[in-house]
Amino acid sequence: LVKEGPISILGRVCSLLENLIHEGDLSSKKLNGIGIGVPGPVDFSVGSLVSPPIMPGWDRYPIIQTVQQWFPTTNVVVDNDVNVMALGEIYQGAGKGVDNLIYVKIGTGIGAGIICESKIYRGSNGCAGDIGHISVDKNGPLCHCGNKGCLEALAAGPAIALRSLNAAQAGKSPILMKYYETNGNVLRAEDVGNASREGDAVALEVIRESGQFIGDVLAGLVNFYNPGMIVIGGGVSNLGDLLLSSIRQSVLRRSLPLATRDLLIVFSEIGTDAGVIGAINLAMDNIFTLLSNRVEAVAD
Numbered sequence: 001l002v003k004e005g006p007i008s009i010l011g012r013v014c015s016l017l018e019n020l021i022h023e024g025d026l027s028s029k030k031l032n033g034i035g036i037g038v039p040g041p042v043d044f045s046v047g048s049l050v051s052p053p054i055m056p057g058w059d060r061y062p063i064i065q066t067v068q069q070w071f072p073t074t075n076v077v078v079d080n081d082v083n084v085m086a087l088g089e090i091y092q093g094a095g096k097g098v099d100n101l102i103y104v105k106i107g108t109g110i111g112a113g114i115i116c117e118s119k120i121y122r123g124s125n126g127c128a129g130d131i132g133h134i135s136v137d138k139n140g141p142l143c144h145c146g147n148k149g150c151l152e153a154l155a156a157g158p159a160i161a162l163r164s165l166n167a168a169q170a171g172k173s174p175i176l177m178k179y180y181e182t183n184g185n186v187l188r189a190e191d192v193g194n195a196s197r198e199g200d201a202v203a204l205e206v207i208r209e210s211g212q213f214i215g216d217v218l219a220g221l222v223n224f225y226n227p228g229m230i231v232i233g234g235g236v237s238n239l240g241d242l243l244l245s246s247i248r249q250s251v252l253r254r255s256l257p258l259a260t261r262d263l264l265i266v267f268s269e270i271g272t273d274a275g276v277i278g279a280i281n282l283a284m285d286n287i288f289t290l291l292s293n294r295v296e297a298v299a300d
């Protein structure tokens with residue numbers, strides 16, 4: 001969908017929002033804030049994507065200004081989708097009340113949102129948490145970023161599906177081959193999850209291995225950052241408990257005992273709602289920041 005480009009997508013989003021306002025009979029109310037999460041690196045100061053790998057046409061596109069053409073009196077804020085989901089987790093999800101948390105989204109890519117002292121940590125340029133391109137295996141498969149053996153190229157959805165397909169085509173898994181053929185010659189990560197629940201040895205091994213890769217990277221993050229909780233979300237988390245237990249094992253094996261003493265590693269309980277809840281809170285935080293800046297300016 002995002003490949004259709006910003007004009008078509010933002011137009012669709014804004015007209016859907018207008019319909020919602022109309023249907024809810026909210027036309028007389030003032031819409032104070034809009035929070036938006038987008039799947040790519042965001043320069044937060046201007047609310048634009050910078051060279052997003054999967055979103056042609058979105059590079060530096062003025063998202064805020066475009067949305068404000070529809071809603072001129074509304075404050076609009078744009079952030080990376082994983083940051084927004086991390087925020088959702090500390091407000092309404094598994095991470096409620098946790099001050100320092102890492103939210104990891106594992107889907108077509110792998111990214112992390114970092115919560116530091118209950119706020120999103122964005123880093124100097126807005127791209128903190130881009131853990132998908134941390135090197136796991138120098139001789140590993142080529143990643144779309146041009147490097148070899150990135151975490152994403154080994155453990156994201158497409159990598160899980162590809163490793164499983166290779167094994168199936170080598171005759172090692174009739175169950176996976178059956179999924180491949182019934183889907184019209186496509187194998188998806190969720191098929192690997194289903195095959196694992198049927199006890200398929202290849203699927204179980206691929207999931208265990210992927211969990212280890214993810215856990216090895218997270219172990220480094222735990223040593224570096226000492227979070228109180230890691231929340232795993234995104235489509236691949238549907239692979240189930242084997243993935244989670246492999247991640248936990250790797251983290252426990254490779255992190256400092258003090259860093260893991262109280263560490264919880266859990267699946268998201270709110271799933272994709274994390275994005276919606278996070279966006280609401282992002283919009284509210286933005287409005288309060290603008291108001292307090294205004295108050296300070298008046299006081300000066």
Ligand SMILES: [Zn+2]
Nearest residue numbers: 133143145150
């Ligand atoms: Zn990469």
